[in-house]
Amino acid sequence: MAEKLQRPMLQIALDTTDMPSALRPLNQAVSQVDVIECGTILIIAEGLKAVREVRALYPNKTILADVRIAEAGALIARNCFEAGANWVSVVAGASMTTVEQVVKVANEFGGEVQIELGEKYDPDQAREWRRLGATQVIVHRSRDAEVAGKLTWGPNDIQRIKELHDMGFMVTVTGGVKADDLPFFKGAPVGVIISGRGIVKADDPLAAAKHLQDTISEVWPQ
Secondary structure: OOOOOOEEEEEEEEOOHHHHHHHHHHHHHHHHEEEEOOOOOHHHHHHHHOOOOOOOHHHHHOOOOOOEOOOOHHHHHHHHHHHHOEEEEEEOOOHHHHHHHHHHHHHHOOOOEEEOOOOOOOOHHHHHHHHOOOOOEEEOOOOHHHHHOOOOOOOHHHOOOOOOHHOEEEEEOOOOOOOOHHHHHOOOOOOOOOOHHHHHHOOOOHHHHHHHHHHHHHOOOO
16 A cells, blocks of 8 residues: 655745844745744844744744754754754754764754755765654755756656655755646655745745645645
8 A cells, every 4th residue: 555645844944134024924924834944044144033033923833943054063953942943954964973963952852853965865874864863854956056047856856755755754845946846746755845935035925825835735635
């Protein structure tokens, strides 16, 4: 019997350079999003105040601090979780020692650790992340590739998603994902779909988020 796929969650990525421009679309769309990402750009601009303010506004939402930890794992992770994050991100190039430190702190707070994959993918390395306790991975097309007009999803991406899922990871997909892209992933075990500018820059963020949620329901019917 085929595995019944879970319905992916929708994550809004707040990658603006100040809090007002992040909160305006968030406040409009929040009823239609499952995860709130305080993006790397926002945290660089505003610090972990961004996480604290979003947590204060939305105490029951899942919040990702997308800090892309590369080293000083325990210190950075602790600061993120104490600010109110549920999830933190670690770059694929971080050492296994760093990943282990972040996981240890995450476990103290009941949080989760996601690894942000680069363009190259090493299954053996991924298995080691999973052994250490990382529970999520991000498969993405880069912002720079999007600007260069080189964004494509292909069969290799689906294969990678399935392989990572089989290892026990929840797989997030990101990188200019639009509602029209979602049917490509039909039958794939996607855990989270990220939309940044597709919601944040929309004329009607609530309508944009609802359209994505409706499409998710069509592609992954329950």
